[in-house]
Amino acid sequence: MIAVTSGKGGVGKSTLTANLAVALAARGLSVGLVDADVHGFSVxxxxxxxxxxxxxARPTRVDDMILPPVAHGVKVISIGMFVEPTEPGGRGSSVAVAWRGPMLHRTLQQFLTDVYFGDLDVLLVDLPPGTGDVAISLGQLLPNAEVLVVTTPQPAAADVAERSGLVARQTGQTVIGVVENMAGLAQPDGSLLDLFGSGGGDEVARRLSEGVDEPVPVVASVPLSVALRRGGDDGMPVVLAEPDDPAARAIEQAAAFLAGRPRSLAGRHLDVSVR
Ligand SMILES: Nc1ncnc2c1ncn2[C@@H]1O[C@H](COP(=O)(O)OP(=O)(O)OP(=O)(O)O)[C@@H](O)[C@H]1O
Ligand SMILES: [Mg+2]
Known part of the structure; x- marks a missing residue:
């Protein structure tokens, strides 16, 4: 179970989570993805x-179980699959979900208990930005989850990103790595445009490594990429659509890190504690 979190919004959590899931599935792992961003679902x-x-797409109901739709080899569940369009033929994604904490908690709980994922090697969880209700609920529901912290290279973003890692730790989760996203964009003349500065990933990793036994590494630095953005818009993740793109290669590097983790989840039951 790997939760992808960040302090700030819009740093690329969902895009990276979707790509990581697909990259891990392409390696032959059995992968599930829970979109825990109930208000801002995008998966x-x-x-x-x-x-x-x-x-x-709608999930299939079988008695009390919910069968998740499968995309690019990944079993996916999202609140976006349950909301009705505001008007017939209207855009489902334009529906607003206005729920407070208890409903969010209940939804997450159902995603983790009533959805039939089968035997998974990896369950990725895409979190909403920040350290609010959902992050805390997830910490309670999945105290054994491992956490990837996403940050931009901007030094100012490091503070907020660090906090999301610290909140995860408070609930007993383990921060296993930092992914820096929106790093330097290669220019036609070969130079690098550091639109969002540099050093944020290393800074977050350094701070989250303080006082813990195992240092927290930067597992990848993913550059700004038109292909990555386009893949998200097209519903065809860049790791499949344009695997030679520098962003795709960086995400592959993160996927290799996750796939090579010594504590494989294969054959173990997901330890979901329902409260
Ligand atoms: N490396 C990148 N290069 C170019 N565009 C990117 C990159 N990473 C993400 N984006 C774009 O940035 C926007 C925000 O990404 P995304 O929705 O994945 O962020 P998020 O952290 O999940 O946001 P939220 O906090 O709202 O859930 C999207 O339009 C996405 O296509
Ligand atoms: Mg998101």
Missing amino acids: PALLGLVDEHGTA
Whole structure:
């Protein structure tokens, strides 16, 4: 179980999570993805699980179990698959979910208990930005989860990103790595445009390594990439669509790190504690 978190919004959590899931599935692992961003769900569109109106695929119900739709080899569940479009033919993704903490908690709990993922090697969880209700609920529901912290290279973003890692730790979760996203963009003349500065990933990793036994590494630095953004818009993740793109290669590096973790989850039951 790997939760992808960040302090700030819009740093690329969902895009990276979708790509990591697909990259791990392409390596032959059995992969599930829970979109825990109930208010701001985006995973169905990123994985191409929406029709031309933007309405997400529906899960299949079998008695009390929910069978998740599969995209690019990844079993996916998102609140976007349950909300009704505001009007017939309307865009499903335009529906707003206005729920407070207890409903969010209940939804996450259902995603983790009632959805039939089968035997998974990896369950990725895409979190909403910040350290609010959902992050805390997830910490309670999955105290054994491992956490990837996403940050931009901007030094100012490091503070917030560090906090999201610290909150995860407070609930007993283990921070296993930092992914820096939106790093330097290669220019036609070969130079690098550091649109969002540099050093944020290393800084977050350094701070989260203080006072713990195992240092927290930067597992990848993913550059700004038109292909990555386009892959998200098209529902065809860049790791499949343009695997030679520098961003795709950096994500592959992160996937290799995750796949090579010594504590494989294969054959172990997901330890979901329902409270
Ligand atoms: N490396 C990148 N290069 C170019 N565009 C990127 C990159 N990473 C993410 N983006 C774009 O940035 C936007 C935000 O990404 P995304 O939705 O994945 O962030 P998020 O952290 O999940 O946001 P939120 O906090 O709202 O959930 C998207 O439009 C995405 O296509
Ligand atoms: Mg997101």
